Amino acid sequence: MTGIGGAPAEDEDPRADLIWGTIPSLVADAAERHAGTEAVVDADVRLTYAQLAGEVDRYARGFVAIGVEAGDRVAVWAPNCAEWMVAALGALRAGAVLVPLNTRFKGAEAAYIVREAGATVLLTVRGFLGVDYPSLLAGEDVGALRRIVLLRGEEGAGGGVGLAAFLGAGAGVAPSVTAARAGTIRPDDIADLIFTSGTTGHPKGAATTHAQSLRTFGTWSSIVGLGAGDRYLVVNPFFHTFGYKAGILACLMAGATVVPEPIFDTTKVMARIEAERISVLPGPPTLYQTLLADPDRGRYDLSTLRLGVTGAAVVPVELVHDMSRELGFSTVLTAYGLTESCGTVTMCRRSDPAAIVAGTSGRAIPGLEVRAVVAGRPVPPGEPGEIVVRGYTVMSGYWGDEAATEAAIDPEGWLHTGDIGVMDGAGNVTITDRVKDMFVVGGFNAYPAEIEAMLRGHEAVAQVAVVGVPDERMGEVGCAYVVPSAAHAGSEDPDALGRAILSWSRDTMANYKVPRGVVLVESLPVNASGKVLKRELRQRHAAGEDHVVTNERSK
Numbered sequence: 001m002t003g004i005g006g007a008p009a010e011d012e013d014p015r016a017d018l019i020w021g022t023i024p025s026l027v028a029d030a031a032e033r034h035a036g037t038e039a040v041v042d043a044d045v046r047l048t049y050a051q052l053a054g055e056v057d058r059y060a061r062g063f064v065a066i067g068v069e070a071g072d073r074v075a076v077w078a079p080n081c082a083e084w085m086v087a088a089l090g091a092l093r094a095g096a097v098l099v100p101l102n103t104r105f106k107g108a109e110a111a112y113i114v115r116e117a118g119a120t121v122l123l124t125v126r127g128f129l130g131v132d133y134p135s136l137l138a139g140e141d142v143g144a145l146r147r148i149v150l151l152r153g154e155e156g157a158g159g160g161v162g163l164a165a166f167l168g169a170g171a172g173v174a175p176s177v178t179a180a181r182a183g184t185i186r187p188d189d190i191a192d193l194i195f196t197s198g199t200t201g202h203p204k205g206a207a208t209t210h211a212q213s214l215r216t217f218g219t220w221s222s223i224v225g226l227g228a229g230d231r232y233l234v235v236n237p238f239f240h241t242f243g244y245k246a247g248i249l250a251c252l253m254a255g256a257t258v259v260p261e262p263i264f265d266t267t268k269v270m271a272r273i274e275a276e277r278i279s280v281l282p283g284p285p286t287l288y289q290t291l292l293a294d295p296d297r298g299r300y301d302l303s304t305l306r307l308g309v310t311g312a313a314v315v316p317v318e319l320v321h322d323m324s325r326e327l328g329f330s331t332v333l334t335a336y337g338l339t340e341s342c343g344t345v346t347m348c349r350r351s352d353p354a355a356i357v358a359g360t361s362g363r364a365i366p367g368l369e370v371r372a373v374v375a376g377r378p379v380p381p382g383e384p385g386e387i388v389v390r391g392y393t394v395m396s397g398y399w400g401d402e403a404a405t406e407a408a409i410d411p412e413g414w415l416h417t418g419d420i421g422v423m424d425g426a427g428n429v430t431i432t433d434r435v436k437d438m439f440v441v442g443g444f445n446a447y448p449a450e451i452e453a454m455l456r457g458h459e460a461v462a463q464v465a466v467v468g469v470p471d472e473r474m475g476e477v478g479c480a481y482v483v484p485s486a487a488h489a490g491s492e493d494p495d496a497l498g499r500a501i502l503s504w505s506r507d508t509m510a511n512y513k514v515p516r517g518v519v520l521v522e523s524l525p526v527n528a529s530g531k532v533l534k535r536e537l538r539q540r541h542a543a544g545e546d547h548v549v550t551n552e553r554s555k
Helices: 023-033 049-065 082-093 107-117 163-170 175-184 210-224 241-254 266-276 285-293 317-325 354-359 402-408 448-455 494-508 534-542
Strands: 038-042 045-048 073-077 097-100 121-128 147-152 190-196 204-209 231-234 257-260 307-311 331-336 369-374 384-390 415-423 429-434 439-441 444-446 461-471 475-484 517-520
Touching (some): 023 049, 023 082, 023 210, 023 241, 038 082, 045 082, 049 082, 049 175, 073 082, 082 097, 082 121, 082 175, 082 241, 097 107, 190 210, 190 241, 204 210, 210 331, 241 257, 266 285, 285 307, 285 317, 317 331, 369 415, 439 461, 448 461, 448 475, 461 534, 475 494, 475 534
Parallel strands (some): 038 257, 073 121, 121 147, 307 331, 475 517
Antiparallel strands (some): 038 045, 190 204, 369 384, 384 415, 415 429, 439 444
């Protein structure tokens, strides 16, 4: 029995007849099953699945030529593009472990992850949004990094060998070498490290295996109904599980076409939907809200759209209806997951009514156990508790951090998500709060502890607490409550000081981490144990009790 797009019906054993084992074997299988189908389309690059397999091997031979050994970590710091996809799959074919980096990172943020992962090779670009990524690493401690390969852009200051030279070196490596490498990779080998921040303020690498990713996103693609012939505009960044695994890997399993989009620009996205006959467009709620609000939407033919998948924030039921009525989606689903669970825990199903899709994040995917617990004990339906998950999606652990792994995964194998949620009688989960105070900015997870640690690097900041506050366009944004240092306390122009902190933040951290407002205070509210009462700060902000300094004007 098959569902929409030729994929198995929801909750069937996903593609039970296919056993890929590893990501390289998935690429080989797709080349046979979908040889003449376009695998990736990016500007002038159009590769069929058969051609993709050849290019992946060409890149793999390049990695072997520059000394990459099985198990070495290879980092990718680049926007969504065909080269990202092919190079990542090539690194995996060479036996490497993939380490994606956020394109919004500044030099120190990227260097930290390169160093912690022990990456020996970095794949990056020059010129994306005017940024010269290699130069951002100048003067930074990059640990074991010994080679930079430029996927796009010319060689120059900051180092890096060009793509032509990299591939040229690989021409001297026999295809039998990479075939042998791929043949020794086991399903339970680590495939990737995706770094995510936590309450410590330091990013940690969630390690997941080939088998975990393939089973998880075989299930994901089955539930959403992704199938051969679908054309998937991947706006979600490849450095995130939503873009890399629910995008690239899901398409490889379904025989769908990957159409990478490096940034979300409404006009460009609508033009690509029309030109490439896009049928699948997942993204955060803000993506669809922006499309719906665009006054020029009627100028473009968006009639090929059929499947939207969203989450990461509260989804208004009216948005679900508008996605169907105004944008033409026949299927709209919501889901919930986290990096430590391979990006997926619960999903709505195609048969669910709009109220369930909008009001919940669905129920556990097949093969997983999900509970809401208090003090380790399950709570009745309708009662709030911490969401915990157990099963095949749960990461192997945090790379090189046993203590953090033990804190996240209990002895019975339950991953503690740090999210508070309510489950209904059917197991549908609604996330209501965050134990870790994380907030979501336009689909990106922002962690207050990490932002606070960075803000304390500003000379004017003595103490700081960051909270997520509602924002009409982005869903949530950060607001920083700052106790000025002694040298800046009682500033003659506090608004100027607040704007200076915001300006410094824009130069220091990824834009989704940058607070949109600063409140200068004499002290932070704390409880008897000295813990900052962030709920009180959120309430104060909601009540308009504080003078918030913003980038545009003082409020």
